Amino acid sequence: DDEGDTPAGGGNASGGASGQIKEGLSVAFLPKQVNNPYFTVSDNGGKSAVEEFKGEYKEVGPSEASASSQVSYINTLTQQGSDVIVISANDPNAICGAVNQARQGGAKVVTFDSDTNKDCRDLFVNQVTAQGIAENQVKLISDQIGGAGKIAILSATANATNQNAWIELMKTELKKPEYSKIELVTVAYGNDEDQKSFQETQGLLSSYPDLKGIISPTTVGVAAAARYLSGSQYKGKVALTGLGTPNQMREFVKDGTVKNFALWSPADLGYLAAYAGAALASGVITGKEGEKFTAGKLGEYTIAADGIVVLGPPTVFDSSNIDQFDF
């Protein structure tokens, strides 16, 4: 990797160059759960960013995804005086108190992947806009089923904020005239557990014999659904798309179960979050809407309303490009 600026967007007075980021910042990544491969990839993205701006990187976190143990780790980071805490929240509220204590102690807090309440953090690095996901997913499934038929959604948990926002927008999207022949019959919840998602897929296909397609906007769900389909009589007959990682889905794209699916780059997400945190800690930005900063190789980003930075549109993976990715 070259660590020079990418000439995207061009230098602007209020935006900073990466050169202005202080050296030696301590940046801690606190994923929902260590040992979760998705977070391992994105934290490693963050690690390469921290190495670029010569900070101290570390990853800490609980081995089970619970808010209470995350709080304990936030407390620890507070005591250790971390400059930047990059966190993916297990609960939007439960960690608020601890996070705010960390901020009072001088830390800058950036959430990524999964946000807290907006007054508990300085910035939220969003993988993609909800609107973007909704448009993308509906378009993918519509193309696969030929624009007509019954579809279902296999979501994560019923209270997953981002999932619910996406599903709402998908419903709106489906009202558009070009999708008028598509009917969304139900939303099932696989709780982001492999086995549960697997069983829910099975249940969907039993309950709706004429189901044409499934959207599963969660990596666990789409992989479980794909695995179910590929080993069943529905393989190739029921379309499936969603958000998944290339490594998990490669198999199913190659055997024809899944035509295409989408995802952002988790590594880039971590990378951007690290830069955002460093920019905050270095005083390059304060978190106000409209401020700009440069995130290494990804180029320049602008802070949107409510302190949100959006990574970019998702990548669509299919058999032609999937082998170019490894995460």
Added chain:
Amino acid sequence: MVRELGIGLALVLLVAVTTIYNPRFLNAQSRKDLMLGATILVVLAVGQAIVVITRNVDLSVGSVLGLSAFATGKLFLAMSETPIVLAVLAGVGLGLLCGIVNGALIAVARVPALVVTLGTLYVFRGVDYSWAAGQQINAADMPSGFKRMGTATLLGIPVLALFAIAVLVFAGYYLRNYRSGREMYAIGSDPEAARLSGIPVGWRVFTAMAISGALAGLAGVLHAARFGTLDAAAGNGIELQVVAAVVVGGVAIFGGSGSVYGAALGALLLSTIGSALPVLRIDPFWQQAVVGALILAAIGLDRALTARIADRLRGRRARGA
């Protein structure tokens, strides 16, 4: 036998009701899914039943499963040409090793199984996590032959389920027809009397723990074959489900009675509930509560049955002299 019959009946009833509601619940695909869904729990329940029959318990099975599943993946990563037989043996061997650790602590140091296996539940899982270090092994990393095993069928029965059936039949036959098997029941029934009868109590308990470990190891390999995607969290928290399956299956938690067939039926019942509730479109939030209520109902029923039998026997005691 009465107990097994009761659970079998409950199972038939559940399948019948679900099928009436939605006939596709019993089509070829769905039958296969049901069997596959039960496979891992059945294998674990068989091992757990053997342990519980000796008046012990093994809470570490979930962690052993996770460790073995991940090891299988790692093995294929290191040598993608590994023959399937070898992978299975490796997984079983690793599980056996864990079981030996448990068994040695319990039988040699003479400490309660509950505490030891609660400890190794943490230790094995921690080792698993450190080893994995957040790595995920994907379906693409596994040889296709191994993955085919995960979905292939033989005479309409999934190959993985055949493993479970083989384990079940073998264990059932062993417990019924071999001296050491019967001695496990004797130990659970009255450890002190077992000692007086010259039964090598420590050694048998050790063996039971080792078997449970080995079967958890096998379950890990089956998990790897079935799910393809692996991380270190496989089998997390499954131990209570396994104990529940065993208890629902009529194996007395204080040892001495019950059968592996009952335990397997218990596992089948629990996993079938898991599959049936979505098909019945029952609010997913109710599922866990239903499972809990069922466990209570099963052990309550079991006790009622035992009490009735005891009463009948007491009545017969009117022996003239």
Added chain:
Amino acid sequence: MLKRLGTWDILVIGVLALVVIASSIAVDGFATSRFWGFLLLDVIPIALIALPMTLVIVTGEIDLSVASVLGLSSAVMGQLWLSGVPLPVILPLVLVLGMVLGAVNGLFVTGFGLPSLAVTIGTLALYRGLAYVVLGDKAVADFPFSWTGNTIEALPGTTIPWMALLVAGLAVTFGVVLHATPVGRALFAMGNNEQAATFSGISVARTKFWLFVLTGAVAALAGFFWTMRYASARADNGAGLELSVVAAVLLGGVSIFGGRGSLIGVMAGVLLLISLRNALQLADVPADTLTVVTGALLIVSVVGPNAASMLRARLRRRRPAVTPVAGA
């Protein structure tokens, strides 16, 4: 007073002191009042539930449903709050709920004579399931700060949360009940030998029943604390906590077969478990290693004393030990 402590209590307290001293020297930030403030907040729920759990295990039973009672209480709190019930009313309601849940356990165990391990595995699933039924996957988070903030408020001029003081008070109460009252004597007696206890005029079943009720109430109280501390009522609150509590109680020297243990040991065990965990966390030891350490500690705590006494026996005289096989 000191000479009344058992050897195990002294050992646990000694190890705790060792951990504290070693960590103060080796781990940056350990010997700070802020660390101990955080630590005590983490200790509170486990310590709280460990109190009645100690009594339950001393009588030879176990209650694995405590964390689910905590979760169900939290869920019910959330639902009540959503439907406009004020918190001062919610608190007693939740305590009553905990008592009812505990009574169900107690009924199954003492009324129907079922093994508590099996019963409470069942209610562990049932209560957690009911928590989801009540609140679904929602989180209720709009509790007033006057409550959530006050729950974790420190005593003026210190970092010690006032709740910790409350728990300490409860611990003293439980300690006195267990070690210096007729009730405590009865608990030890029935844990050692239920039959002999019955022959001494102790109502074993009734005592156990009320113990389960008490455990339910305290678990519900812990649920209230949990909800307030994290300002979030959720059905999955405290999931898996039962194993931590049992581990801490066993580490404190309570015998899983009943009849042996002390509350001082248990409190030292809880502190040892949490302070070791937090200290290692502060020293950036990965979570995986923490898991291993927890398990190893538990194993050593049971194997250690046994191995020592077996060794002593072997040294003294060579004769076969008459030990029944370990039970479930």
Added chain:
Amino acid sequence: MPEQPSNGATLLALSGVSKSFGAVRALVDGQLELRAGEVHALVGENGAGKSTLVKILAGVHSPDGGVLTLDGEPSTFTGPADARGAGIAVIYQEPTLFPDLSVTENIFMGRQPLRGLRRIDAASMRRRTAELFARLGVHLDPDRPARGLSIADQQLVEIAKALSFDARVLVMDEPTAALSGVEVERLFAVVRSLRESGAAILFISHRFDEVFALCQRITVMRDGRWVSTDRVEDLDVGQVVRRMVGREISQLYPKQQTQAGDVALEVRDLTRQGVFENVSFTLRRGEIVALAGLVGAGRSEVVRAVFGVDRYDSGEILVDGVRLPRGKPAAAISAGVALVPEDRRQQGLVMELSIERNATLPRRWSLARLGLLGPRVEREDAFGWTQRLQVKAGALSDPVSTLSGGNQQKVVLAKWLSTSPKVLIVDEPTRGIDVGTKAEVHRLMSQLAADGVAVLMVSSELPEVLGMADRVLVMHEGRLVEEIARERADEESVMLAATGQSSGGAA
């Protein structure tokens, strides 16, 4: 008397064998010689060390000292499996069945007949069980579980188990204790045929008629020591008893004459289906009433029901004219009833608790001040009675499990005497305690009766019954069959009633 044995070779012998459990010296000098074709009796008081000796023969205990010779070779057993391998079959005093397993499996556990691939041959196992039962005249379903068998049936299964060995040495520790005459006769027939085929048999019993009818030689033990071994022809019952006890029996029972007062306890028509039926009796202040009968007659069940530990189906119990509620020991205690149970290890004491806590357990509430038990309250209180009963212990805070059996028994007595009972029920009060202490206990009971306490004593020891009681109530198979006044009570009258042969009797 049967004919001479086929040969007299010594199969198994013990000499100078000793065994201690902590401070209890169960066996000091055990001697025994079992010859082929001979039935050998071992007699001695409770606690003389007979069962301990049996367990050494069975390989359950390894002796602290002494020699065990098998076919003339010194050997050691490291476990029950060794003894079994040497052809020794043992019937233990307490049945050791597996309640969850079938009767057949119980008989053949660990030695099931095998067929190909070392599999258990269930059919032949069941067939052999049926044969054994036929031989013993037992009517039991071979497939029924052992749970719920009566003590007698359990004992029969144990006998069948021992017979199934085809053992060279058969050891029977009180096999007939729970059996009735018919079964005893069948057993004896089987034992005699075994003897004729050249087996060596050890027979332990407290019934001298059986001993004299079946055995060729008698070994007497006292306080863990061998006393004598003689041929039956050279002995009579009186000699055996003297050797067992070591002194004249009359010295043992210092009975004070007392005046019977008001009725303290009245039991009316107490019935528990299948256990005891229509038991009625009264107990007056100052009286010692003995409840005699064979083991298994239901005496313990009756007194447990009176105390409220066991349930009963009908009838009523009055203390000082006030009815006791059912199933509430606490109520019985506060009404002034005390029960010293027969099994001190299981029922009398909490073995892991200290002496002081055991001794004060029933009175823990009355000792508490403001609901609290201070650190010294129990010790001070326990001191009185333990001192008076001369409990030998290091400290009162030691666990009661560290005491010798006799001292444990004293602690149980102290525990109940300190409640100042109006009605004292003692079940086998002197089981397992040494001769000296026994006299002390007897003196104490006399003293209490003299002080106006009503004493109900369950005892299997006839001399104790005859020596202590003002009246003897005799139970047979769950019914109260006789009431015998002190003057008319003798060994014969009590034994006749107890074995159900008195047929009405004069009362």
